[in-house]
Amino acid sequence: MTSRRRFLRDAGVTAALGLGGALAGCGYRPGGGDIRWREDFRTGFYGDDPVGVAGGVLYGVTPSSRTYDFEAEEWVTRSSVTGYDTADGSRRLNREFDPDITASALGDGTLAVAFADGSVASLAAEGVQWRGPVDGQVRAVAGAPGRVYAVTADGRLVATAGGSREWTVDLPGADGETDSDGDRRPATFVAASEDHVLAATGNGAAGFAPDGRRLWRRRDLEPPEGAAFVDGRVHVWWSLDLVALDPSTGDPRWTLPGLVESVAIAGSGGYRVGHGELVAFDADGERRWTRDSDTRYEDRYGGGVAADADGVYATRDGDLVAHDPADGSVRWVVEAEVEHGPYLVDGGVLVAVDGELVCHHRASTA
Numbered sequence: 001m002t003s004r005r006r007f008l009r010d011a012g013v014t015a016a017l018g019l020g021g022a023l024a025g026c027g028y029r030p031g032g033g034d035i036r037w038r039e040d041f042r043t044g045f046y047g048d049d050p051v052g053v054a055g056g057v058l059y060g061v062t063p064s065s066r067t068y069d070f071e072a073e074e075w076v077t078r079s080s081v082t083g084y085d086t087a088d089g090s091r092r093l094n095r096e097f098d099p100d101i102t103a104s105a106l107g108d109g110t111l112a113v114a115f116a117d118g119s120v121a122s123l124a125a126e127g128v129q130w131r132g133p134v135d136g137q138v139r140a141v142a143g144a145p146g147r148v149y150a151v152t153a154d155g156r157l158v159a160t161a162g163g164s165r166e167w168t169v170d171l172p173g174a175d176g177e178t179d180s181d182g183d184r185r186p187a188t189f190v191a192a193s194e195d196h197v198l199a200a201t202g203n204g205a206a207g208f209a210p211d212g213r214r215l216w217r218r219r220d221l222e223p224p225e226g227a228a229f230v231d232g233r234v235h236v237w238w239s240l241d242l243v244a245l246d247p248s249t250g251d252p253r254w255t256l257p258g259l260v261e262s263v264a265i266a267g268s269g270g271y272r273v274g275h276g277e278l279v280a281f282d283a284d285g286e287r288r289w290t291r292d293s294d295t296r297y298e299d300r301y302g303g304g305v306a307a308d309a310d311g312v313y314a315t316r317d318g319d320l321v322a323h324d325p326a327d328g329s330v331r332w333v334v335e336a337e338v339e340h341g342p343y344l345v346d347g348g349v350l351v352a353v354d355g356e357l358v359c360h361h362r363a364s365t366a
Contacts, residue, residue, distance in 0.1 A: 107143015
């Protein structure tokens with residue numbers, strides 16, 4: 001059923017697009033929050049789960065779906081990866097695979113994917129760049145320039161490039177457990193940059209060099225919910241803490257306590273959404289400003305956040321809100337029901353809303 005809010009939003013969008021077209025010849029220029037383009041995009045049940053934007057493409061993954069093969073007269077299980085051009089929403093990639101996809105992550109302009117048959121692949125808008133064996137059940141992957149790193153169920157970190165394994169190392173506390181040993185699935189995590197790799201299991205975390213040398217090990221670190229390598233630091237976050245580590249030693253540089261729902265790193269600092277707030281922090285982890293919603297629960301900040309030097313974009317009660325990075329002041333608000341995103345693209349901010357991809361202008365085009 002179409003909600004009243006969506007009906008009013010769609011009516012406003014239709015009117016705005018029509019008005020924009022009518023005024024284009026009169027010197028009209030779209031402003032911040034106005035729509036650049038919109039395309040159908042199915043999410044959820046047998047739809048695509050957006051992974052993020054890399055190399056001008058928004059990648060979506062369907063880990064597993066069942067379809068009926070009329071020629072074979074049987075039900076088959078497939079997975080798929082789609083890619084949408086962030087310039088206009090056109091589909092650039094639509095690839096099906098026989099094995100289920102067990103993990104995926106953005107790399108350096110590419111998408112890293114792991115399959116249930118124990119292989120990993122690097123994908124770009126043109127399709128599969130390469131695919132190679134890991135020989136194990138892959139729980140987590142990370143992409144880096146020219147490489148895919150995988151953490152297996154039996155506690156190994158495997159580096160692959162060009163379809164071949166380059167090296168394999170055991171992670172802290174590896175005990176050889178796989179799915180056949182029971183239903184327990186220990187948490188795993190991996191993130192990578194060109195110069196460092198961070199991998200974690202339920203028995204601790206470790207940092208590695210690109211050649212597989214272990215740089216450090218910490219038993220007190222659980223697998224994080226996310227990580228980002230920026231300017232000689234790796235920002236790692238759990239539900240209650242955001243921590244900056246030295247990627248070469250694992251030593252903490254600072255900790256920003258508080259509930260964490262999402263994080264965006266921009267410049268020497270970044271932004272955190274949690275507990276209904278949008279918080280800006282500097283290179284030392286100190287708060288620069290905090291944007292509270294208000295006293296009404298439905299207007300609290302929640303969901304994703306994206307940022308760069310020009311703007312900060314977050315969701316508040318499903319609405320897309322643009323902020324000035326200097327002080328957090330609100331530049332514009334678009335009423336919406338944001339399900340995924342926001343994602344930054346050239347000159348725009350992209351969200352998945354009610355079965356559509358919608359790209360908004362970030363600022364006036366004048």
